[in-house]
Amino acid sequence: xxxxxxxxxxxxxxxxxxxxxxxxxxxxxxxxxxxxxxxxxxxxxxxxxxxxxxxxxxxxxxxxxxxxxxxxxxxxxxxxxxxxxxxxxxxxxxxxxxxxxxxxxxxxxxxxxxxxxxxxxxxxxxxxxxxxxxxxxxxxxxxxxxxxxxxxxxxxxxxxxxxxxxxxxxxxxxxxxxxxxxxxxxxxxxxxxxxxxxxxxxxxxxxxxxxxxxxxxxxxxxxxxxxxxxxxxxxxxxxxxxxxxxxxxxxxxxxxxxxxxxxxx
Amino acid sequence: xxxxxxxxxxxxxxxxxxxxxxxxxxxxxxxxxxxxxxxxxxxxxxxxxxxxxxxxxxxxxxxxxxxxxxxxxxxxxxxxxxxxxxxxxxxxxxxxxxxxxxxxxxxxxxxxxxxxxxxxxxxxxxxxxxxxxxxxxxxxxxxxxxxxxxxxxxxxxxxxxxxxxxxxxxxxxxxxxxxxxxxxxxxxxxxxxxxxxxxxxxxxxxxxxxxxxxxxxxxxxxxxxxxxxxxxxxxxxxxxxxxxxxxxxxxxxxxxxxxxxxxxxxxxxxxx
Numbered sequence: 001x002x003x004x005x006x007x008x009x010x011x012x013x014x015x016x017x018x019x020x021x022x023x024x025x026x027x028x029x030x031x032x033x034x035x036x037x038x039x040x041x042x043x044x045x046x047x048x049x050x051x052x053x054x055x056x057x058x059x060x061x062x063x064x065x066x067x068x069x070x071x072x073x074x075x076x077x078x079x080x081x082x083x084x085x086x087x088x089x090x091x092x093x094x095x096x097x098x099x100x101x102x103x104x105x106x107x108x109x110x111x112x113x114x115x116x117x118x119x120x121x122x123x124x125x126x127x128x129x130x131x132x133x134x135x136x137x138x139x140x141x142x143x144x145x146x147x148x149x150x151x152x153x154x155x156x157x158x159x160x161x162x163x164x165x166x167x168x169x170x171x172x173x174x175x176x177x178x179x180x181x182x183x184x185x186x187x188x189x190x191x192x193x194x195x196x197x198x199x200x201x202x203x204x205x206x207x208x209x210x211x212x213x214x215x216x217x218x219x220x221x222x223x224x225x226x227x228x229x230x231x232x233x234x235x236x237x238x239x240x241x242x243x244x245x246x247x248x249x250x251x252x253x254x255x256x257x258x259x260x261x262x263x264x265x
Numbered sequence: 266x267x268x269x270x271x272x273x274x275x276x277x278x279x280x281x282x283x284x285x286x287x288x289x290x291x292x293x294x295x296x297x298x299x300x301x302x303x304x305x306x307x308x309x310x311x312x313x314x315x316x317x318x319x320x321x322x323x324x325x326x327x328x329x330x331x332x333x334x335x336x337x338x339x340x341x342x343x344x345x346x347x348x349x350x351x352x353x354x355x356x357x358x359x360x361x362x363x364x365x366x367x368x369x370x371x372x373x374x375x376x377x378x379x380x381x382x383x384x385x386x387x388x389x390x391x392x393x394x395x396x397x398x399x400x401x402x403x404x405x406x407x408x409x410x411x412x413x414x415x416x417x418x419x420x421x422x423x424x425x426x427x428x429x430x431x432x433x434x435x436x437x438x439x440x441x442x443x444x445x446x447x448x449x450x451x452x453x454x455x456x457x458x459x460x461x462x463x464x465x466x467x468x469x470x471x472x473x474x475x476x477x478x479x480x481x482x483x484x485x486x487x488x489x490x491x492x493x494x495x496x497x498x499x500x501x502x503x504x505x506x507x508x509x510x511x512x513x514x515x516x517x518x519x520x521x522x523x524x525x526x527x528x529x530x531x532x533x534x535x536x537x
Contacts, residue, residue: 158368158370158372159372159374161342161372162368162372163385164342164360165340165341165342165360165365165366166385166386166427167360167362167388168385176374176385177374180374180376181376183376255376256411257375257376257377257378257411257412257413258375258376258413259413
């Protein structure tokens with residue numbers, strides 16, 4: 001008889017193995033097709049040559065500069081847009097007067113696809129930093145706004161009433177009941193916003209920029225360096241995965257009280 | 266204070282009800298000609314009620330009769346359009362820190378553990394006091410748990426601890442046991458009765474369960490169409506057994522609620 005711990009360990013490895021089976025197979029087949037000459041290196045470089053291109057760019061330091069530039073743009077835009085969306089949602093969720101004043105205007109602006117503004121943005125800001133940060137901020141603000149507002153509205157009125165009977169009001173009521181009650185929904189908004197943040201950045205960097213990962217990809221295309229193009233796609237994917245993982249980690253640690261997010265013992 | 270003592274002795278049978286420490290902490294509650302309206306709808310009309318300090322009053326009635334609104338008026342969660350509410354002789358409106366409410370649902374904050382939920386009830390969030398209150402309801406060993414892992418009865422006990430931790434003068438119960446199973450409900454009734462006898466707060470219990478009202482209260486008032494239609498002192502010794510006297514009260518109040526002829530029912534109650 002095996003101990004239950006050993007069996008758990010075994011099923012754990014098995015399930016991780018299953019998750020990774022298909023990606024590993026795809027990469028292996030891709031490499032095989034490339035090395036056998038079935039796919040031209042000029043159309044799709046093999047995984048090995050993509051990794052080699054990455055190693056070269058790491059050695060000369062360019063890769064970190066590009067990733068750093070892109071990440072900085074993404075985060076600055078995220079903080080500005082997310083901050084504006086969050087503060088507006090809190091004001092609108094708590095003060096009906098402000099909501100009457102601003103909510104319908106915000107809903108109108110929300111219907112504009114923010115990427116459609118790119119020509120206008122280039123005309124206003126050129127290809128400098130401000131335009132990209134502006135676009136990211138604009139794209140990120142709405143999911144944060146909508147989900148925070150929804151979270152505040154869906155806090156159970158009974159809990160707020162309970163808080164009032166126990167003398168909580170103003171900021172104490174917000175801190176103790178409204179914000180924690182809205183937090184699950186705010187974090188959903190955060191995850192959405194992180195996704196939109198990278199998409200917006202990719203598009204705006206690809207169209208107009210002189211640094212960053214999008215620039216690296218477009219520059220490589222000029223010189224038919226398909227390995228670098230594929231590398232930048234992979235880096236975008238990894239950055240997206242990384243921010244999604246961070247958001248999940250926040251959910252796990254801040255929503256432990258929620259049965260859905262409780263870590264299995 | 267002397268008048269409060271004599272009042273509670275008249276209601277409880279001599280030698281049975283009064284606890285050892287008769288130092289009454291509860292406040293007398295007076296409601297005068299209270300009218301509460303929601304828009305065009307008048308929910309309470311010309312309601313008069315005096316609750317002596319330390320009394321356990323039960324309010325019964327059909328759903329929609331206004332009994333919960335009466336409780337919310339006492340809690341300061343509703344305001345009267347006319348009339349007045351006063352505590353200990355002083356007129357009052359709005360929320361007070363010496364009046365606590367236990368709601369039908371426990372209303373615990375799911376993101377705070379049991380102890381932190383109780384700490385909401387005490388000013389400054391004193392841990393020691395909160396733990397003491399949890400001991401009182403027999404849940405000190407669950408202090409670190411999330412509310413979501415507790416049973417319905419345990420949640421209501423936490424909510425009782427939260428209400429008691431600041432030693433309120435008046436405790437209002439808005440059908441807090443309605444959602445519990447029969448056995449848990451009896452346990453909770455015993456717990457509430459014990460704590461009331463120890464602490465001597467004024468208690469108001471809104472319930473649709475007549476048997477619960479008779480089991481706990483010194484006095485039962487029946488609310489019909491937004492006003493008090495009957496006021497019945499319960500002269501039964503504590504702890505109460507479900508004997509003939511108990512059944513008599515239960516049947517006569519129930520028949521009155523249901524609108525049956527009270528005279529015949531009364532005789533039947535005694536003949537069993």
